[in-house]
Amino acid sequence: MAEDLVLDTAIRDWVLIPLSVVMVLIGILRYFVSKLMRSSNQVPDPKMVKEGQVIIRARNLRAAANYIPAKSFRARRVYFSNEENGLLYVPKGQAQNAQAQMFSDPNMAMDMMKKNLSMIIPQTLTFAWVNFFFSGFVAAKIPFPLTQRFRSMLQNGIDLSTVDVSYVSSRSWYFLNLFGLRGLFSLILGEENATDDTQRMMQMSGFGFDPTKSLGAEKDSLDIFQHEWALPKFEQRAEAVLKKLVS
């Protein structure tokens, strides 16, 4: 049953537009606030920086390994994954320690909490605001039909069961805006914006466990790597390129 409800322009003026505008502004505000808060404690941990650089070196070795002779590659590999004093070798006990230390370190914990809060609080507040003020009426019409099972999700405040599922409540308009504006934010705010929460969650958890797990991972992939020296063929290749240039 697809009745063609005509939505009051007052709904449009006082619900849809303000909600979108508010969400965009809150996103921009969050971006600037997180930028301000971040610059206050900017002391990177030297140990973590060292480990990060070691990982980068190992990765470079793997990427460019085919350009150095086999013996020097092996020498470098032993330097990295040697059992006694290789850079990538972390004994089991020490690995656990680093993890626990990461969590009990007050600076890091405060940092993570601040970032999480700065993300969750505006969303929660806005959601509560939407629920309080804008519930109980049809807010918008989405242009594609969904099945009846989505009715309970999308038409939360509306108690008529015969209305088409395309007419949604303002709660679903809030969620639609929440996900759809991420793309817009990435365009207007540049790459580093605090609104892409899933990405930052991953990054945050990545930082805590990064040293211990990825050291082991780098060591394993370095051990597996098959060295194939590309340089013997270079004379033929140089000849081919020069021939192409001359002819």
Place this chain on the structure above:
Amino acid sequence: MANLGAPGKTASDITDELPTFNVENMQNNAKIIYYSRTFMSIIGGVIAGILGFTGLTGFILYFLVMAITSVGLAAKAGFSVHSYFDGWNRIILDGFLGGLLSFVLFWTYPNDFS
């Protein structure tokens, strides 16, 4: 959008056997692809809303817009994809569905603003 500029060269050797990649340039190119797709999905959403598409037609328009973006990116790279990207998959498939949500949001806007 001043950033639809030329993708930087990635391969540092003029070779077909040993591709080597400059990581920074590759990341820059990937970012450009992402921005282009987001922008085009927003514009495509507004177009779909204005033209009054509903349901399946709108999604077909989304895929059409994404295909046009892919063709445009390939043309910008001068169709010599291998000197700018890892391969054809990068240009064609990367971020294909990422713009879907923005598309739907901006598709809904004109519908509700009469």
